[in-house]
Amino acid sequence: MSDDRSFVAEAATSILQDHSTPETVRRVEHRGWNEELWSVLAESGFTTISVPETAGGSGGDIADACVVIKAVGQFAAAVPVVETALLAGWALAAAGLELPIGPATTGVGQSADTTELRKTAQGWRLSGRLHRVPWAHQAERLVLIVPVDGVDHVVSVRAPELEILPGRNLAGETRDTVVFDDVPAEAVAPAPPGVSVEALRLRGALGRAVATAGALARVADLTVQYTAAREQFGRPLARFQAVQRHIVRIAERTQAAGMAADTAALNADPDPDFFDVAAAKIIAGESGSTAAAAAHQAHGAIGMTKEYELGQLTRRLWTWRDEFGSESYWSRLLGQQVVMDGASELWPRLSTGRVPHGSTRSQA
Amino acid sequence: MRFDTTVLSPAELDLRAAVREFLAAELPEDRIPALGMAAEHDPAFSRKLAAAGWVGMAIPPEYGGRGRSAVDRFIVTEELLSAGAPIGAHFVADRQTAPTLLSFGTEEQRKYFLPRISAGECWFSLGMSEPDAGSDLASVRTSAKRVDGGWSINGTKVWTSGAHLNHYFAVLCRTSPANGDRHAGLSQLIVDLGSPGVKVSPIPYLNGTHSFNEVLLDDVFVPDDMVLGEVGSGWAQVTSELAYERSGPDRFLSTFNLLRYFIAEHGAEYVDDAAARVVGTLSAHFWTIRQLSLAVARALDEGRAPAVEAALVKDLGTRFEQRVIELMRTVAETEVGPGEGSIFQRLLAEAILTGPTFTLRGGTTEVLRSIAARGLTR
Ligand SMILES: Cc1cc2nc3c(=O)[nH]c(=O)nc-3n(C[C@H](O)[C@H](O)[C@H](O)COP(=O)(O)OP(=O)(O)OC[C@H]3O[C@@H](n4cnc5c(N)ncnc54)[C@H](O)[C@@H]3O)c2cc1C
Numbered sequence: 001m002s003d004d005r006s007f008v009a010e011a012a013t014s015i016l017q018d019h020s021t022p023e024t025v026r027r028v029e030h031r032g033w034n035e036e037l038w039s040v041l042a043e044s045g046f047t048t049i050s051v052p053e054t055a056g057g058s059g060g061d062i063a064d065a066c067v068v069i070k071a072v073g074q075f076a077a078a079v080p081v082v083e084t085a086l087l088a089g090w091a092l093a094a095a096g097l098e099l100p101i102g103p104a105t106t107g108v109g110q111s112a113d114t115t116e117l118r119k120t121a122q123g124w125r126l127s128g129r130l131h132r133v134p135w136a137h138q139a140e141r142l143v144l145i146v147p148v149d150g151v152d153h154v155v156s157v158r159a160p161e162l163e164i165l166p167g168r169n170l171a172g173e174t175r176d177t178v179v180f181d182d183v184p185a186e187a188v189a190p191a192p193p194g195v196s197v198e199a200l201r202l203r204g205a206l207g208r209a210v211a212t213a214g215a216l217a218r219v220a221d222l223t224v225q226y227t228a229a230r231e232q233f234g235r236p237l238a239r240f241q242a243v244q245r246h247i248v249r250i251a252e253r254t255q256a257a258g259m260a261a262d263t264a265a266l267n268a269d270p271d272p273d274f275f276d277v278a279a280a281k282i283i284a285g286e287s288g289s290t291a292a293a294a295a296h297q298a299h300g301a302i303g304m305t306k307e308y309e310l311g312q313l314t315r316r317l318w319t320w321r322d323e324f325g326s327e328s329y330w331s332r333l334l335g336q337q338v339v340m341d342g343a344s345e346l347w348p349r350l351s352t353g354r355v356p357h358g359s360t361r362s363q364a
Numbered sequence: 365m366r367f368d369t370t371v372l373s374p375a376e377l378d379l380r381a382a383v384r385e386f387l388a389a390e391l392p393e394d395r396i397p398a399l400g401m402a403a404e405h406d407p408a409f410s411r412k413l414a415a416a417g418w419v420g421m422a423i424p425p426e427y428g429g430r431g432r433s434a435v436d437r438f439i440v441t442e443e444l445l446s447a448g449a450p451i452g453a454h455f456v457a458d459r460q461t462a463p464t465l466l467s468f469g470t471e472e473q474r475k476y477f478l479p480r481i482s483a484g485e486c487w488f489s490l491g492m493s494e495p496d497a498g499s500d501l502a503s504v505r506t507s508a509k510r511v512d513g514g515w516s517i518n519g520t521k522v523w524t525s526g527a528h529l530n531h532y533f534a535v536l537c538r539t540s541p542a543n544g545d546r547h548a549g550l551s552q553l554i555v556d557l558g559s560p561g562v563k564v565s566p567i568p569y570l571n572g573t574h575s576f577n578e579v580l581l582d583d584v585f586v587p588d589d590m591v592l593g594e595v596g597s598g599w600a601q602v603t604s605e606l607a608y609e610r611s612g613p614d615r616f617l618s619t620f621n622l623l624r625y626f627i628a629e630h631g632a633e634y635v636d637d638a639a640a641r642v643v644g645t646l647s648a649h650f651w652t653i654r655q656l657s658l659a660v661a662r663a664l665d666e667g668r669a670p671a672v673e674a675a676l677v678k679d680l681g682t683r684f685e686q687r688v689i690e691l692m693r694t695v696a697e698t699e700v701g702p703g704e705g706s707i708f709q710r711l712l713a714e715a716i717l718t719g720p721t722f723t724l725r726g727g728t729t730e731v732l733r734s735i736a737a738r739g740l741t742r
Contacts, residue, residue, distance in 0.1 A: 224740060224741060227741070228741060238737075238741040241730075241733075241734060241737075244733060244734060244737030244741070245733055245737075247737055247740055247741060248676070248679065248733045248736045248737050248740065251365065251676060251736065251740055252676050252679065252680045255365065255367050255656060255673075255676065256652050256653070256656065256680065258367065259367055259369065259652055259655050259656050259659070260648070260651070260652040260655075262369050263369050263655060266369055275647075275651075278644065278648065279647065279648035279651045279652060280648075280652075282644065282645055282648040283648050283649065283652050286645075327645070328641060330644065330648075331640070331641040331642070331643075331644030331645040331648065332637050332640045332641045332644060333640075333644065334640075334643075334644030334645075334647060334648065335635070335639065335640030335641055335642065335643035335644030335645070335647070336632075336635070336640045336644075337644075338627065338643050338644065338647050339627055339630075339631075339632050339635045339640060339643055340632050342627065342628075343624050343625070343627040343628035346623065346624050346627060346647070347446045347447075347620070347624065349647075349651075350647060350650045350651050350654060351380075351442065351446070351654060353369070353370065353372075353651070353654065353655040353658065354369040354370060354371050354655070355371065356371045
């Protein structure tokens with residue numbers, strides 16, 4: 001890790017350690033997010049990390065943002081860093097639009113979403129309905145990519161003025177339905193090349209994969225600690241071979257998800273790569289399922305209580321699997337791509353792991 | 365526990381390109397690729413590979429090797445395995461025997477064996493398992509008695525892969541009674557498989573081939589200069605030997621060519637959503653596990669001792685190799701028989717028949733997990 005990046009990691013971790021303790025996570029869950037943590041992260045510039053300073057962000061690259069996101073996952077923090085920095089902030093900056101002060105979010109491209117952007121005498125007007133928008137309730141701006149006459153436009157709307165039907169994910173984080181009926185768009189600009197709904201989804205998937213890797217690391221630690229401390233039949237649970245199996249399985253999945261997510265993040269320079277992110281999201285999702293099951297099994301009933309930390313993490317593992325495309329979604333796309341590229345390209349691509357900074361993608 | 369992402373250097377990428385070019389030239393297009401390390405014995409191929417500098421890479425130049433890094437070795441090995449190359453003759457000697465000789469062998473042994481191994485001309489089997497000693501290797505009963513000028517060895521080794529083809533095997537045996545400490549009194553002797561008193565008989569392998577053997581040792585004379593390492597240190601030697609060689613590309617690439625030939629034979633138009641999902645899932649895993657395995661090689665080069673990491677990668681990798689078979693089966697929807705049909709179908713048949721081996725050889729899944737668990741819960 002570069003020195004700058006280790007500094008970011010340390011600083012973000014120390015903030016999260018103070019402001020996203022298991023008690024805090026439990027206390028703020030009914031509100032759907034951790035507002036106080038958000039202000040502290042924002043003061044330190046972590047909420048617009050990777051958005052260029054010239055555009056009003058705090059600079060850095062995607063890999064820098066990902067170390068913050070990993071820590072967010074590790075501490076089960078309910079804050080829209082992925083949405084504000086990696087998604088909305090990126091799209092606004094790319095289109096030359098102003099960044100809001102405060103959280104921002106985007107539509108994530110659900111199949112049932114509808115949006116229509118029209119130019120009228122009074123300016124741009126937007127109608128439609130978006131589903132499971134992360135943190136719409138908390139966002140200052142909702143950023144959308146909407147086609148007008150076949151050309152994608154980046155649209156910024158003041159979120160507090162929209163009709164929001166509240167929803168939650170399995171971890172209690174807000175995932176709302178947003179309804180607009182001929183509302184004014186605050187700013188509209190043509191989307192530059194590469195700024196598309198697919199690109200948002202890829203970035204969102206990277207964000208969830210990275211956060212999952214963070215949460216898994218904590219699940220692994222927690223399970224090792226708990227099974228060492230808890231005794232049954234006169235010895236620590238960790239001494240039983242069957243329990244060790246769970247511990248090892250969690251460790252394997254944690255390391256696999258970490259490796260895949262880190263590689264995808266480090267290679268995302270300047271933009272995430274499709275293969276990397278698809279692979280990372282698949283591995284993160286599967287790892288989340290396997291590790292959550294093993295961790296609950298190893299913990300017994302205590303893990304099933306709302307008091308205990310494990311559930312804050314496993315509920316995120318479960319819910320993040322499906323956000324921005326499930327394993328099933330990404331494996332289908334990835335498989336189609338791999339098949340299209342053909343058998344002779346398979347090994348060269350699989351053997352291209354982390355690539356040097358600024359190099360072309362394929363090492364083959 | 366630590367796994368760092370790794371960037372291959374320009375020199376490493378050049379090495380890879382050179383190996384790819386070599387393999388493209390050497391291996392006929394229409395051959396049936398091997399499933400990993402269970403590959404054909406092809407002495408000519410091993411010699412050519414050695415001439416190119418890609419056998420004995422971990423052996424220092426003073427012993428006829430190439431003195432290359434673990435990552436360089438990793439790169440060559442993964443290219444060979446992904447191509448399904450016929451590495452059967454030299455692979456074990458190169459992977460396992462050479463490092464043991466380097467760590468524990470006498471100067472004379474190194475001078476004698478290492479240049480031959482590096483040339484791809486000296487092949488070894490492993491003489492660890494016995495009828496009553498599998499995972500519990502310390503319970504071996506094969507024993508050696510002191511005789512004039514050396515040792516006389518008696519006992520039975522089983523599952524000895526390639527003993528009918530190779531020149532030597534390193535035999536773990538008891539050289540003095542256990543006396544309470546079962547790990548004491550064990551030694552490794554290098555036995556010439558052509559010695560009088562050595563009887564090699566095939567044990568038919570599940571796929572119908574002759575792969576492993578029973579090796580009877582009946583008063584076989586082993587001269588003093590063929591004792592590998594210290595008399596009585598056999599246990600420490602075999603356990604250290606196993607530790608780091610566990611997580612190489614041979615632990616996740618055994619079934620790679622199933623996926624490759626599935627794609628080759630089922631063009632894009634025949635791959636439906638379900639099959640695409642399987643291809644995507646498997647690609648994601650190959651890509652990830654490879655990087656974990658590469659991280660272990662890099663850690664070795666940096667002077668770390670990633671024993672727990674290696675055990676984890678082997679467990680993940682070998683179970684994944686088996687999962688590839690099952691997932692390919694579900695999407696291929698085909699009936700297969702040994703040696704029948706297309707390359708993919710032959711590979712699938714072979715993989716089904718030999719797949720259980722992946723999580724047995726080189727330390728079973730269960731035993732690896734207890735090693736890993738000990739490291740994790742320490
Ligand atoms: C194709 C093939 C090639 C081989 N080639 C060689 C070779 O060249 N040279 C050589 O020396 N050996 C070779 N082997 C042998 C291999 O190393 C052994 O199969 C392996 O060490 C397991 O020993 P075992 O088969 O006796 O099983 P066992 O040790 O009897 O184990 C049976 C089952 O019990 C489990 N078990 C055992 N002990 C424990 C424990 N403490 N905790 C939990 N579970 C346990 C095992 O994991 C396994 O699931 C080969 C094996 C195969 C399949």
